[in-house]
Amino acid sequence: MPAAFSGWCLGHLLLLLLLLCTSLSGGTLADAAMTTQDSSQAQVNFVTKTQVGHESSGPNASIQELKPGGKENLHSVPEHEIVLIGTSLEKKISLPSPTKVDLTCKLDDHSHLKNPQVTWKKGSETISHTSKTEKSWTIQVTVSDSSQLGSYTCILKAEKEISATFHLQVPKLEGKEKPVITYARDTAVMVCTAEYNPKAWTWYLANGTELVRVLRADKFQIKRPSPNVNRLEILKLTKEDNGVYWCEAIFELGSNQIKFELKVLSFGAPLKTFIAIVAEVAILFTTIVLYEVYSKRKEKGSKKECDQTKQLKSGDSTETQK
């Protein structure tokens, strides 16, 4: 059937389009920091060397997040750089596994700052540069365990002080910010997605202040449709299942958690609204029908009068004729 085939085509192409869009539109994070351009200072530009097929037009190009599970060439170290201007700038970098990263702070070509002094710091500790050019300063950070994660800041001192921060962290998790609404005797599904593939997943139920691991096989089912997605299914819901659940993903460099809130409603909740609307429909419907019947009766009544007067008149005329 052409309609079904078109439906299939449409569905698949919408999927392709969605994937394309999600891969092209990365920008989140420090977009807010890229505000106005000061004429006396350089322009802001976020650039990641691992961009794929995105046309950056002018200074407000969106940031490219690294694609999940992307290829990492072991021979070349991933580079991240920030071009400096404005007050404070930030960039968040997710690292799934031990690696080395190059962090660069770079001055834009149009900048007129003379003899800038740049220091790299992590917390209070100063780090020495790995490489340095006239307008860029780079450090290489070897991240082998969670202690090397954190915030690395480059501070530039010249006429003004400018700083930019790189946040090295474990990959983020994505869940549902709003509560998950389900009904008693139904199944609840919570889907937890990670940027990169974690080593392991765990789910917890918040019991007061304790976190209890979710274990019962008859009530809970954990599925892993793909390496970076995890599903928790809760069967045979009851009101007691209301509450907070945590999804934890364990990476080589640490773990990350995200919260889900579950609300179990009884069927009566929407039912009340449903009945109210059905009642409204019934009332309107009856009103319209009654009005129509009433107006038709009025018409018939007036028509009868018309006919009667006509008969009388014709009766008169026939009488006169006779």
Place this chain on the structure above:
Amino acid sequence: MPAPAQAGRAPGPPDGGWGWVVVFGAFVSIGFAYAFPKGLAIFFKEIQDFFGTSYSEIAWISSIMLATTYGAGPISSILVNRYGSRPVVMFGGLLCGVGMISAAFCTSILQLYICVGFITGFGLALNLQPSVIIIGKYFLKRRPIANGLAMAGSPVMLCTLAPLNQFLFDNFGWRGSFLILGAILLNCCVAGALFRPIGPGTALVKTQVNEEGKDALKGKTTEDGPMEKKTEEEEGKDCFEKVNQYLDFSLFKHRGFLIYLIGNVLMFLGFFAPIVFLAPYAKHTGIDEYSAAFLLSILAIVDMVARPATGMVANSRWVRPRIQYFFSFAIAFNGACHLLCPLASSYTGLLVYSSFFGLAFGMVCAMLFETLMDLVGAARFTSAVGLVTIAECCTILLGPPIGGILIDTFGDYKYMFIKCGAVMVLAGTFLFIMNYYNYRMLAKEEKERKTKEEHLKSVRTENEGKINWNKDSTQDGPELEPLRENGEGVKKEMNGTN
């Protein structure tokens, strides 16, 4: 147009009074039919997660619904021809309600396809066609305004449904929302109850088609000769003619209908794709989600205002006789907007584009059915709308996927806009040229008919007695009067603004 001497015959459309109530009912009905499938998109992510399916499987729900709504057009037409608009719309509303209520209890994606896709889609089809048809029965002189107002239901309902759906979803989850939406769809039954049958509009098919054949002949001289003979002969003799009673396939010989069909089928290839891809395109150029959504809101708001406004313009003395040209212009204008869109790269540019797009979209939609009514007449409109929607069904479904392929192949949205723009400009030009030809042919046929009748008249006066002839002439007089007045007989007939 009905002269006093015609009091004995069936009166023309009331052009007011209860007609405006019918317009309101059609507003609600058409609004649900067009806006409901679009409003469902909010639930798809959740349903996808719940059933663990891929996005394309969820997108099928929308496609099935759209395909059923347009594909069931002929069935809708047949039912309206047989039973009249009112029972069909009420049944359609009931079907929609039942479909969505049962969808609330679905346990698999296949059940959702059936409940939401087929049942609700079919119910919406039964809502859409009769609403459009009954406007043609209630209005003649003010029909473009009535059409414009009724079609404005679509953007208004969309603007209402979108936040409402979001609210329902946040509070009741998708199951509860479907239950409540089912109840809301039952309001279509209420809208249907307003569609009081009128004059020659309903009752038995035979008498109805006979009457309408005659009425349409007097009112519009765009009928074919053969059709008139058929209505007089039909006593259910031929099987083919019986089918023709329910669904008028002889429309395929009607020149105006064919022009409309080809032009529209072509137009729909590029009609919906830009709306589908406007928000993704905005995000692609770096605009954030909320501003991208705002573009669509601007589009809907301008659309809402444009439809009744277009109806009023189309009803004016200058435009009504040449309404086909206005329609072609609207389509070409739409195409021109799309062609210029790639030049708009900033947010302001896209805002301007959205406003003009909203205007053009509203103009085309407001006149979509009006022009068809104008071409084939109110009598055959019932069948015409069914045949047109099933033909459009294919291109409507193909439009966005083709746009999607273009975007994927070239990695750039501008080719999709260029394709849509080109297709629509082509359709507009085609319609313009063919309608010019059609108008000329109609004027020619009108002149021929005039000379033929005058010739017949003179023959009759020679052969028959004067007394008999006087009786005939008083009956034919009012009919031929508007024709005799001036050479613009055709345009005056189609004008309906005597």
